[in-house]
Amino acid sequence: xxxxxxHWLVFAQEGPSLVPAGTNEAADVVDELAHAAAVGxxxxxxxxxxxxLFIRGIKGMTHPRTAVRxxxxxxxxxxxxxxxxxxxxxxxxxxxxxxGMALGAVAGYVMATRVQMxxxxxxxxxxxxxxxxxxxxxxxxxxxxxxxxxxxxxxxxCAAGVTGLIGAVTFTGSMVAAxxxxxxxxxxxxxxxxxxxxxNAVLLLSCLGLTFLMLGGHGWAYILIVLLAGVLxxxxxxxxxxxxxxxxIALLNSYSxxxxxxxxxxxxxxxxxxxxxxxxxxxxxxxxIMCRAMNRSLAHVLFGxxxxxxxxxxADDVYAGKIKATSAEEVAMLLDGVQRVVIVPGYGLxxxxxxxxxxxxxxxxxxxxxxVEYAIHPVAGRMPGHMNVLLAEADVPxxxxxxxxxxxxxxxxxxVAIVIGANDVVNPVADTDPKSPIAGMPIIHxxxxxxxxxxKRSLSPGFAGIPNPLFAADNCLMLFGDGKQVxxxxxxxxxEAA
Amino acid sequence: xxxxxxxxxxxxxxxxxxxxxxxxxxxxxxxxMSGSNAISGITxxxxxxxxxxxxxxxxxxxxxxAIVFAMVNVVGGFLVTHRMxxxxxxxx
Numbered sequence: 124x125x126x127x128x129x130h131w132l133v134f135a136q137e138g139p140s141l142v143p144a145g146t147n148e149a150a151d152v153v154d155e156l157a158h159a160a161a162v163g164x165x166x167x168x169x170x171x172x173x174x175x176l177f178i179r180g181i182k183g184m185t186h187p188r189t190a191v192r193x194x195x196x197x198x199x200x201x202x203x204x205x206x207x208x209x210x211x212x213x214x215x216x217x218x219x220x221x222x223g224m225a226l227g228a229v230a231g232y233v234m235a236t237r238v239q240m241x242x243x244x245x246x247x248x249x250x251x252x253x254x255x256x257x258x259x260x261x262x263x264x265x266x267x268x269x270x271x272x273x274x275x276x277x278x279x280x281c282a283a284g285v286t287g288l289i290g291a292v293t294f295t296g297s298m299v300a301a302x303x304x305x306x307x308x309x310x311x312x313x314x315x316x317x318x319x320x321x322x323n324a325v326l327l328l329s330c331l332g333l334t335f336l337m338l339g340g341h342g343w344a345y346i347l348i349v350l351l352a353g354v355l356x357x358x359x360x361x362x363x364x365x366x367x368x369x370x371x372i373a374l375l376n377s378y379s380x381x382x383x384x385x386x387x388x389x390x391x392x393x394x395x396x397x398x399x400x401x402x403x404x405x406x407x408x409x410x411x412i413m414c415r416a417m418n419r420s421l422a423h424v425l426f427g428x429x430x431x432x433x434x435x436x437x438a439d440d441v442y443a444g445k446i447k448a449t450s451a452e453e454v455a456m457l458l459d460g461v462q463r464v465v466i467v468p469g470y471g472l473x474x475x476x477x478x479x480x481x482x483x484x485x486x487x488x489x490x491x492x493x494x495v496e497y498a499i500h501p502v503a504g505r506m507p508g509h510m511n512v513l514l515a516e517a518d519v520p521x522x523x524x525x526x527x528x529x530x531x532x533x534x535x536x537x538x539v540a541i542v543i544g545a546n547d548v549v550n551p552v553a554d555t556d557p558k559s560p561i562a563g564m565p566i567i568h569x570x571x572x573x574x575x576x577x578x579k580r581s582l583s584p585g586f587a588g589i590p591n592p593l594f595a596a597d598n599c600l601m602l603f604g605d606g607k608q609v610x611x612x613x614x615x616x617x618x619e620a621a
Numbered sequence: 622x623x624x625x626x627x628x629x630x631x632x633x634x635x636x637x638x639x640x641x642x643x644x645x646x647x648x649x650x651x652x653x654m655s656g657s658n659a660i661s662g663i664t665x666x667x668x669x670x671x672x673x674x675x676x677x678x679x680x681x682x683x684x685x686x687a688i689v690f691a692m693v694n695v696v697g698g699f700l701v702t703h704r705m706x707x708x709x710x711x712x713x
Contacts, residue, residue, distance in 0.1 A: 174634075177660050184643040184653045191706045194656045198699040201663065208666045212673050220672050223685045224665075227692020234693070235700035243705075247655050249697050253690040258664040260687035264671035264680040278624045362692040376654050380661040384634075386628050390667050396627060404638025405657045409650060431624040501647055508650025515708040520646050 135165060169207040170394035172308040177398045181405060187521065204394050210245015240516040243474050244506040246373055248301035254379035255293025258386040259349055262286040265389050266337075266345045277338050282388035284334025287348040288327075295356030297375050303360075304368060304505055315362035326355040359425065366470070366547065366586030368505045370424045377406025407581030409507050416501035416527075418553075418563040438590040442582060445595035449602050451609065453618035454576055457600075461538035463494045466531065467569050468505045468510050471579065475606030478517040481543065484614050485519070496523050498530040498540075498567045500548040517564045531568050540572035542593075544606050546585030551593055561587045575599040578609050652705045659698025665691035 177200045183193020209220075238246045262283045266611050302310040336344040363371055380402025387395025399401060414421050460466065466485065472478060485495040497519065503510045511524055534540065542549055549569040553561045569575050570593050580603065584590060593599055602609055645653055668691050671684030 177663075178637060178641060181638070181657055181660070184649060184656050185642055185645050187646060187648060187709060190649055190652060191703070191710055194652070194699060194702045194706055197656060197660050201660070201665075201695055201699070204663060204666050205669065208669045212669070219681065219685055220669050220688055223668075223672075223688030224692050227689040227694075228696045230689070231693040231695065231697030232700060235697040235704065238701060240705075240708075243651060243655075243701075246697075246701060247651070247658065249663075250655065250658050250694050251700075253694045254658060254661045254664065257662070257668060257687040257691035257694060260683045260690070261664055261667035261671050264683035264687065265667075267680045267683065268671075278627075303691040373654065376658055376661075379658060383664040384631060384662045386664055386667050388624075388631075390670060391627070392667060392670075393630055395663055395667055396630050398660050400631050400634035401638040402657045404635050405642050405653060408639065408642050408645070409654060412645070412650075499647060501650075506646055506651060507654060508652070511648045512708075513650075513653045515705070518708075521709055524648060526647055572692075573663060580673055 141587060161436070162322040163211070166207050166211040167393065169203060170392070173200040173204040173207070173394050174397040176203065177401055181401055200398075228610070231329055237579045240478075240512055241476055242305075242470065243303040243512055244368065244372060244504070244509060245304035247506060248297045248304060248375065251372070251375045251379045252294045252297030252301065255290045255297065255375075255382045258379075258382035259287050259290030259294065261386050262290070262389050263345060263349070266342050273436045279389050279391075280337040281334060282385050283345060284330070284337050284348055286382055286385035286389060287345050288334070288352045289378050289385060291349045291352035292356035292359065293375055293378040293382055295353045296360040296371075296378075297356075299357050299360040300368065300371055300375060302567070303363075303365065310361070313598045319358060319362065321356060323358055326351050326358070330355070332460060352419060363425070364564040364586055365504070365505060367417075367424050369502050369507050370410060370417075372423070372506045373405075373406055373409035373413055374421075377403050380404075380406055393595045413487060413502055413507055418561075418565065436590065438582065438584065441590040441592055443596050446582065447600050449576070449600040451602070451612035451616045452620075454600070454602060454613055455620050457574060457576070458488065458493075459620060463495055463496070463537050464488055465496050465498050465537040465540045465569070465572060467498045467500075467540060467545050467549055467567050468514070469500075469543065469545025469548060470505060470509075471546075471606055472512055473504055473509065473544070475544060475608075476605035477543065477610050478513045478519075480607050480610030480614070482514070482517040482519050484610055484617075485523075487614060487617055495526050496530065498527065498534075498569070499524050500527055500565075500567050503545060503548055527565060534568045537572040538574065539577045541578065542569050542575060543610075546579070546591055547587045547589075549593055550585070550587070550589070552589065552591070559587075559589060561589070569593065570596055570598070573598065576602055576604045578604070578606055580605065647708065652702050652709075655698055655705070656702040659702060662691050662695035662698060665695055678700055 141394050176196050180197030180200060183189040213537055257272045266283050299310060330348050333344040333348045360371060380399045384396050384399025384403060387399055414424060488495050497514060499510050514524060547561055549567050550561060552559045553564045553566045556562060575598055577599060594601060668684050668687035671679045
């Protein structure tokens with residue numbers, strides 16, 4: 124260990140050197156370098172092809188018809204890049220690398236095949252974090268070995284500092300996000316402390332300052348950058364509440380790509396730079412879509428707080444005497460003879476794992492000639508596209524999933540809107556009260572349907588912490604209970620009535 | 622490769638990213654995220670390069686750990702994306 128530390132410390136005096144001091148190792152390295160120089164241009168051409176495959180792959184992922192092929196194209200690009208890298212190294216000294224790859228492949232396979240669709244948000248969070256961690260470790264190894272392969276130490280040092288910063292924020296931030304999504308006790312409540320923003324700024328500036336130290340040749344500063352940025356990642360994500368998770372997950376997705384790209388600068392590797400920046404761009408686009416869907420700026424999601432105005436009506440004012448509780452039997456009668464039903468799912472659907480029961484209800488209704496559609500709000504759930512994945516798992520055809528902008532103009536023609544586990548995304552206050560914390564947020568106009576049935580455990584407020592006048596509206600019936608349980612009762616009642 | 626070349630490649634790739642992902646249907650938000658996340662596992666290439674001889678014990682150790690995590694990212698990411706997309710496709 125001492126030897127290792129001294130290795131980092133003497134970096135300043137030695138400057139960059141491709142050949143380390145150990146003599147027998149030096150001969151290996153010279154051989155290896157000769158081989159790498161001979162295959163270098165070919166390897167770079169192959170990396171270019173891999174990069175093109177990534178671009179084709181990501182483009183494919185933006186259309187349902189080409190998505191499967193797009194994903195496979197991306198995987199092919201990855202295979203090519205890895206095979207070429209191994210070949211570039213002359214197929215030796217692969218013993219260790221193969222063991223590592225086998226371990227990672229088995230772990231990845233088990234995780235990907237065992238995960239439930241309802242656990243997908245935390246899974247994506249974990250994978251984001253692993254990507255960031257891998258990038259910062261790669262640069263750690265590279266910093267340790269004197270920026271070998273980089274044309275210029277100072278540029279590589281700068282990029283190394285940035286990789287450490289982004290990589291560590293991605294890693295710890297994603298772990299906290301995954302912990303929150305898994306609802307681990309320690310992350311259950313968002314917490315923050317006074318001066319947290321100042322602390323974040325100090326941490327960020329320290330990391331940038333340490334990057335300057337690295338420019339001066341102090342490789343050890345990298346360790347500090349990673350530690351401080353790790354703390355920063357935790358502090359950034361810990362105060363963020365559940366309903367803002369789609370933004371956080373999309374942003375961390377972007378960061379994991381940018382970390383890989385920065386690592387590409389350090390080791391002068393084109394394919395890392397290109398693939399990483401593609402992912403960075405894709406994550407930023409998703410982040411933007413999520414923010415627009417909440418009518419909030421990214422800064423407000425990350426650092427702001429949702430607060431109800433002082434003179435906002437209290438829950439008692441809004442609900443007193445106006446709530447009409449109903450029963451499954453009553454709703455079954457209501458659904459008898461209707462023509463068009465719109466189902467509005469929210470995070471509560473995922474919590475109750477009610478997607479299959481909802482599909483069963485929809486099938487039953489369709490058998491009776493009813494048109495059933497689903498109105499999906501972009502930020503419903505805990506990650507971008509969460510509801511779509513859940514309903515697809517339950518075999519709901521995706522042409523029945525309607526986007527908010529598509530379904531809203533026709534909501535007034537719906538006989539019944541069934542809101543299950545959603546709250547803020549159907550709160551009409553967003554349109555009517557400019558002082559509300561969700562003012563201006565685009566909502567699904569469930570209130571315009573002839574009758575609204577809201578399936579919910581209680582009248583507790585949603586993430587924004589404000590009462591929902593929809594629940595007290597004349598055309599609204601509340602069906603209290605667990606989403607899945609209620610669906611099962613509703614299906615039984617419908618069958619009985621038939 | 623000098624810094625300007627690297628920055629050129631970076632900037633162009635960012636623009637390509639923005640241009641090709643013009644409108645993502647919400648149906649595909651999650652698969653796009655997990656699929657692109659798998660692509661960010663490209664850092665695996667750097668990890669393999671990091672365990673080459675000459676990295677010393679510590680460098681190789683970091684590289685090894687990086688390989689494991691990057692590989693989880695790559696294999697898990699592409700696989701779970703495929704699983705999701707198959708669900709979308711079977712009644713498309």
